[in-house]
Amino acid sequence: MTEAKTMKELPEYDRPYEKCVHLGPQALTDPELLAVVLRTGTRGSTSVEMAEEVLNLSRDREGLLGLHQLSLTQLQSIKGIGKVKAVQLKCIGELSKRIARKSAKRGLSLNHPQTIADYYMEQLRHEEQEQLFCMMLDTKNHLLGEEMIFKGTVNSSLVSPREIFLSAVSYHAVGILLIHNHPSGDPSPSEADLDFTQRIKDAGELIGIPLLDHIIIGDCKYLSFCQEGIF
Incomplete structure (x- = not known):
């Protein structure tokens, strides 16, 4: 990963939002997808780096599966993630479960x-x-x-x-x-x-x-x- 600490310092093709617009969401990595949801990082950390922290937070099941296991308190333990962003991440996890269930019901x-x-x-x-x-x-x-x-x-x-x-x-x-x-x-x-x-x-x-x-x-x-x- 580049050493740049703000999204503006990254080349446009490396910025998750712009990358999604040009190439589609399927071109984004898991951290980049979450970074689009998080929108902003914090001082000294980009939204992608923050997303990587989220994905590594679950010891037992690292990655996207960990979103279902993490509590609001755990998510808010990451610098830059407050209550609003924590709720957004929990809702993303719940939304994915419901989409999968609706699809399977057919x-x-x-x-x-x-x-x-x-x-x-x-x-x-x-x-x-x-x-x-x-x-x-x-x-x-x-x-x-x-x-x-x-x-x-x-x-x-x-x-x-x-x-x-x-x-x-x-x-x-x-x-x-x-x-x-x-x-x-x-x-x-x-x-x-x-x-x-x-x-x-x-x-x-x-x-x-x-x-x-x-x-x-x-x-x-x-x-x-x-x-x-x-x-």
């Missing part, structure tokens, strides 16, 4: 685990805690609704079948799908996952609202209990 088919995983992937793969969702289906496998049942550690002692099936009954569902995430990024089921899923499957058969699948979301990976033949 191809959502409740008969195909891949499309269900795609639908939840951007929403869940960045979460630091496990979240359990229940999708309620009608007789034609159309989605009646979805609810987050639990946030924390998904296991048989903390999530009871009663909570799940009360939601299913309220939607007049004839079948359910469960989705939860593994913050580790590895979607392999734990013993607690297996035990919990079996309890829900047994309860569903007894009540007459079968569990059709349980999908675990990892980091750009997923596991379907149905596809894997686990039940």
Whole structure:
């Protein structure tokens, strides 16, 4: 990177805004894209250098993925980023998740685990805690609704079948799908996952609202209990 400390000292083709105008946003690096959002740097640091600090702030997941993990307080720890810029960066992260979710919804088919995983992937793969969702289906496998049942550690002692099936009954569902995430990024089921899923499957058969699948979301990976033949 050039030693210039203000954008005006940079050649025009190196200034993110001008570069975007002439070449399009796809020509910008990740720091340059964020620099356009940040607009201005601070004394002794360009907006691109400030953006690089943001991208390096998350220890576990450096880069753009880190935006989803960073709090307003963490963002404001960077010199030159106040509350307004911190909020803008958080909104960029949330906007990207919603765009991805809207796009995935177009191809959502409740008969195909891949499309269900795609639908939840951007929403869940960045979460630091496990979240359990229940999708309620009608007789034609159309989605009646979805609810987050639990946030924390998904296991048989903390999530009871009663909570799940009360939601299913309220939607007049004839079948359910469960989705939860593994913050580790590895979607392999734990013993607690297996035990919990079996309890829900047994309860569903007894009540007459079968569990059709349980999908675990990892980091750009997923596991379907149905596809894997686990039940």
